[in-house]
Amino acid sequence: MTMERHAEIADRLEAYALDQLPVLERREVEEHLQQCATCAKDVHELRAVLAGVAETVPPVAPPAALRDRVLSGVAMEAQEPVRRERRVGIVQQPRRPLSAMVPWAAAAIVVLAVSAVAFKLIDQSRRELADQVSRVQALNAELGQRLELFRGQTDLALSILTSGDMREIPLDGRDNAVAAEARAFLSPTRGLLLVADRMPEPPPGRIYQVWIIEGNVPVSAGLLGEEAGGRGMLIATPPRPGGGGSVTVAITDEPPGGLPAPSGTIRLAGSI
């Protein structure tokens, strides 16, 4: 990291802490924060000060009904699981070469969703529009969360695909999975991106789990999507530091939630 680069990022930390940066610049800063303790500490302090600014606003006692509304809302919601790997399930998209679809899959979903919303807005009369807007707001909030998730996944996928130590491993199907096609992109430092197509339905009550096997020791990379039956994708951070030697990536069927070590039949596998 050059001093100029550091100075250039340091110059944007206030804007970053205030969420004023466009997405690409925000990512640049976030990457830098991973490597620069000085800037990370600065951001931490800026956030603390900004939280302090928020706390200078006089509190407003909430109406009693709001408490009930909040608590009954929470009673119906599930918590998200602790984040160990990032994954998505089946991706519905026109067929394209697998290697080309990956970085764009997340972006395409967002673009489709946003276009759908935009189309609706244009198509409504003004009065209907007001009605739509409140629905869109709710959708917007949800989309925002999804976008955040997709952004993380796309970032990780891109960093795997562009990593200098990335190796591409085609997986061959066996038994009922001979027609399936899957390809793993494995970077020992960035993680694993696996895309699969034409996967058979897993046996009843089973899901697909992905393994990285080095030196005969399988380590779980994550789950491939419980619905299977088509296209699946897994984007995961490295399950353990890899040595860059010979490695096998395999997909087995396992009970829901997966297991720490494989127990089921190998459906697809590939080695380098």
Added chain:
Amino acid sequence: MLRRLATGDREAVAELYDRHAARVLGLAYRIVRNSSDAEDVVQEVFSQAWRTAPNYEASRGTVAGWLLMMARTRAIDRVRARQARRDAGVEPDPETTPSTAASVPEQIIANQQTARIRGAMADLPVEQRTALELAYFEGLTQSEIAERLQIPLGTVKTRIRSALVFLRRSVRS
């Protein structure tokens, strides 16, 4: 308490709410200027807190800071949506005052750091405070602030930076 929340204890949400709802509502109201929108923000924030608690990282700041950060983001989103509606020619919701009086429960009386920042905010030169408030409470970008205040972009940057340097110093001292 957050550990209980993270392990799925729904009663912990009630505690979290009792402790922080008034601050979250205060901030949401300060940004959206409409009590029904502000209450919606409160509901969204606590539901997001519940959903995401298993992945909360204590290194990112205090629980109050975390809740307020979510409130700010959501409130600003609402203001932007309202702006978009206004641009589309739909009547905006009227600004309303909170339906309840601002009585402050004991536990949320400002702590020392907040008191320091509040003091420091009051001591800020007015142009610096205005720039910071437009950035923080209205979620404007630096160019939007420059346009709003009819000043050069560089000046906006300098004002915000000076304001934050001043506030940081006041917290440390």
